[in-house]
Amino acid sequence: MAADSGQLWGFVSVLAFTFLTRHLALNVAYPLTVGLAVLLVQLVFARLFFGEAPTPTQITGALLIAAGIVLVASRR
Numbered sequence: 001m002a003a004d005s006g007q008l009w010g011f012v013s014v015l016a017f018t019f020l021t022r023h024l025a026l027n028v029a030y031p032l033t034v035g036l037a038v039l040l041v042q043l044v045f046a047r048l049f050f051g052e053a054p055t056p057t058q059i060t061g062a063l064l065i066a067a068g069i070v071l072v073a074s075r076r
Contacts, residue, residue, distance in 0.1 A: 017033040
């Protein structure tokens with residue numbers, strides 16, 4: 001089951017990367033895909049596998065990290 005789940009998320013990340021590269025430059029699309037995938041996996045799998053709901057502090061931290069990734073990716 002875990003291997004199937006990993007393959008599914010890998011496929012989803014490839015689709016997201018493909019979509020982003022069609023609409024954004026590669027130097028913007030790659031950090032967005034890689035950085036935000038890590039956050040998404042942590043938040044989703046913490047809930048699914050461990051039954052942990054993120055606290056408001058953790059959500060704020062994740063949003064700050066996501067904002068940092070977007071800011072770094074959007075620099076020219």
